[in-house]
Structures are given as structure tokens and as C-alpha cells.
Amino acid sequence: MKLAEQWKEKWESQPGLMLITVVIWSIFIGLCIKAGALLFTSIYSLFKPTVAQDLFEGLNLYGLMNQEIWYYIGLVSLLIGIACLKAYMFYLMIRIFLTINLNHPFSKKVSDLISEIASVAIQTGILIIITTASLKWLIKRGFDIPSMGAYTGGAFEYLLLGALIYAIAKVFKRGVELQSENELTI
Template structure:
């Protein structure tokens, strides 16, 4: 059985849907738990994935909500990233006859910007968490807060920007070839 591009794209679409749903649930979990913390601070010990931020809430409510905001922003950006992936696959903007087109170039630049923002907010969250630990607040590891890996996201954004520039040049060459024929 031969693995075709169409079959591979269908498998990737299914995986993208699964990841998208998971990241949406995670983002919703962070946001909803932040609001539950307003109503009943006792639930903070049982936040999303048992991430105990009760020491931070007792230390300062504003710092707690800043940390929750950073965690939520990173999760929402990840969901947005997979939304764009699903959208371009559903819209069938992949023209394999002429892969260098404006829609794909715009898509690559959009996901490059989103991955850069994920890296930036993750880095900010790690630094903020480190600052809170320096203030004497007991904090879980940044991996449990879903803020780790900022360097990987930033590296991926640079890689995507380079690929986006290649696609931009490919669109220009394709347009020049169409004009000369």
C-alpha cells in the first residue's frame, strides 16, 4: 500500500483536530479555573492538571492572575495556531500544482508570527515564575504550568520566517514565469 500525499494530509488533518481540541480544553481549563479562584479560593489547590498555585494566591492575588493570564495566553495562541492549520487544510488552499501561492505564503507568515508570540509569552512566563520563586513563593515547575519550551517556539518561528521568505521568493518567480510565457 502506497502512502500518498492526500492520505498523509488527511492523517495530519485528523491529528491537527485532536491537538486543537486538546489545546482548546487546556485553554478553557486555565480561564475557567482563574474565574473559579475568584469565587472560591479553596479550589486553587486543584487547578488544571493539579497545578497548585495556592501559595501564589495567598501571596498576592494580582500576581496569581498575572500568572494565570500568561498561561492562558500561551494556551489560546497554541489553539489559534492549530485553528489556522485546520482552516487552511479545510479550505483546500494547498494547490500542489502551484505550491507557491499567496495564501500559503500568508499562512506560513501567520503561523511564524503566532509561534513567535507563543515563544515570547512562554519566555515571559518563565521569567515571571522565576521572579516569583525569587520572592519566596512556592511555585510548580514551568513544565507543569505549560510555559516551558520558549526557546523551541522561538527557534520554530525563525525557521518558519525563513521558509516564508522562500515561499515569497517562489511566488515572485512563479509570477515572473507566468508573465514571460
């Protein structure tokens, strides 16, 4: 019951933040579905190889699976890792919006969550770079790989996002220090 009361109180006092939280929840659920579908169909394709023709939204890795199963497993693992990191980043955003209080916005918990989002964004960018390099390596070796721009695009954007959020985390950390000094002074 206490959680429902907190939600009601937050909704009444900070409706804008709660509306953003609902949008982030919907994106998070979509990313979880994508990661789960990739994971399920990838595992299922090991037992029924024809499933690899349409892993998720037309992703066809059947040719790679027929040529070399271990490269297939490695590539699919990288794709699942990217999807999971993206979902986790939105989960952290949800936690921030449920934790933050606009009356006293600077808190250690929110600062730590912002730092963790920066770290996850950088990890996502690096994993996308590794996946793209792996794809180029496989194509160079003559493996049948379709275009995968929807799955491996945006590495630079995630690295930039991580750097920007890291800078915001530093500012937020300083805000926590100033807010605690002001509370001690008063």
C-alpha cells in the same frame, strides 16, 4: 453543501494532506480544551479559592492566590495566553492544509499564513520567557510556586521554530513570485 464537496474532492485528490489535517485538528481541539479549562477554572477560583489547588492537570497555585491575588491573576493570565497562542498556531496550520493545493502549492494566502505562524511561534516563545522570568521573580520574593516546567518549557524551541518557519515563509513568498511569473509567461 459546497464545503462538503470541497472536503470530498480534497480527500480524494490529496489524502495525505487531509490525514495530516485530521491529526492537526485533534491537537488543536486538545489545546483549546486546555486553554478553556485554564480560563474557566481560573475565573471560578476567584469565587471559590479552593479550586486554585487543581487548576488543570494538577497545577496548584493556591498558595500564591492566598499570598497575593494580583500576582495570581497575572501568572494565570500569562499561562492562559501561552495556551491560547499554541492553539491559534494549530488553527493556522489547519487553515494552511485546507487551503493548499498540491498542483499549485504557492499562493499568497498560504504564504501569508506561514508568515503568521512564524510570528505566533516567536510570540509564544517570548511569552514563555516572560512567564519564566515572572516565576523566578515570584519565587525569589518568597511566594509559594510549584514546579511549572510543563507550562513554561520550550521557549527556545518556539523561538527556533519561529525562525525556521520565517525562513520557509520567505522561500514560499519567492515561490509565489516565480509561479506567478511562469503563469504570465505561459
